[in-house]
Amino acid sequence: MKFQTEHLDNHTARFTVELDAERFENAKQKAARKIAKQVNIRGFRKGKVPYSVLVRNGFESYIINEAIEDLTQVVYREALEQSGVEPYGPGNFDDIQFDEEAAAPTFIYSVPLKPVVKLGDYRAIRKEFSVPEVTDEMLEKALEDLRKRHAVVDVKEGAAEAGDQVELDVHATFADDPPQLTEADADEGTDKQPEKGAPFMHEHGFVCDIDLDDDPVMPGFLEQIIGAKAEDELDFELTVPDDDQYSDITGRKIAFNIIVNQVKTVTLPELDDDFAQRVSADDPDGPFSLEQLREKIRETLQKELESRANEEYLNNVMDEIVSISEFTYPEAMVDDFIDDLVKELEERLKQQGISLEQFLNIMQKTNEELRADYREAAEVNIKRSLALGEILLQEHVSVPEEDIDAQIDEMVVQFGEQAETIRQIFDTPRMRSNIRQNLLQKALYDRIIAIAKGEEIPAPKAEQSQEDVQSEAEVSLQETPAETETEASDQEQE
């Protein structure tokens, strides 16, 4: 077997393998036996046709094809082994050269290479980290929302006023002719506007709070409702304002016909200890006094802000790491990732009852354009996960078994009496490995954040043999190039 490896520009390798004649002959014999089982030749039972008879009956090309098909896989594997190249994914069988004179064919493969990451000095990155404080405003808003959720709603006889809640049947249509489309509009792909009389809104039992600052339909709508009583019928016209929500029909006139079903008063509960006790009755630490409730809400809000700030911070740091690092990866990796994204999109659309083709039709895009749109996101993601994988290797982040046990304990404890039964479900190698991956990811993120914040982190010790970690990280990177979850072995970290 003559063998040759070339490295191409786009991070792929090309193998050229010339096969031994003898080996090809054997493969042909084997293929002939296989074909013999399928063909009917007079004078022979199935599977008993000798090679020469097959050839005489014109099956030679079939035999050769079959033999080559069998060989491509095997030869590829051998070539891969010999070359010592580390592939990212399955190679591609590009071409076969088979001359009449040559006794055996030459196979040509292209193999996407494993991505190479040259991390920049990520340990030198320092970034400001700050968590915004919960302001009194935010606290008041949260309390207000809480009050609204616990509001008492009563049917009322009189006219609707600001602050009340109304239930309406709304019928609205366009009341004027659409403007003529200019050619420029048509070029831009502006859609034709609805004709006069086309429905704008049609809803029964439309419930809205009369809050003049926050009109659910369009400015001016609620003002018309104020003063109406139950069972009143209202007719009025409004002009569509210049608003993001209706950017394509700005300036059109809409005729509303409204039947008021009910007018209700909304009574917000007083903000006092009573209220606080009522809303916190289910809380394990409750019930609270109003002061405690405030404190509790403030804490929750603060936690939210913190996790959001952390996330943002991590994003910033990762962007920085990516920008100072160098990546080389094969095109196939990007394609795979885009495949994943498209598949995800398809799943989401399916839930809405739309097929991908329909979606593309609506968006007026071809499949290629869609993929091109995803390309950038795919590349960013790939770079990130590559960087993460590499950092994982360099930092020797690991999750000790005890942590996994602790995590399982935490998860089962909420099941109370059934905890032990549930534990059996979680305490399986498969689940453990899942949990490990999650914890590992978290640990890795924490480490990166800690480094960037400038906290003291001892330089990683390479106690465990590098190879173990590497091979495991590799495997999971290949399985899920999109994900950052990487599995490392249980090395002990001091």
Added chain:
Amino acid sequence: MAELTFYDILRRPVVTEKSNIMNDELGQYVFEVALNANKIQIKAAVEEIFGVTVERVNTMVMPPKRGRRGRKWYMRTSKWKKAIVTLKPGEKIELFDV
């Protein structure tokens, strides 16, 4: 009757599992031959056409076979003469193995 030419004598080679085994293991080749050809003629024909040395010729007349296809159609095959030609050890007829 006009004399048979060599090519009239040998009608076709018989290629079956059985004949194939005879080719490989016994150096025997099987032909369908003209009904009125005798062993001497067959020997001469094979030697002439394939350029080999024939040691022995056995012949047999294969009986006609009758059958029925459906209720109405009767079918029959005619009788034919089969010749098994044994070559001098080591010799081969190329036509039979490509």
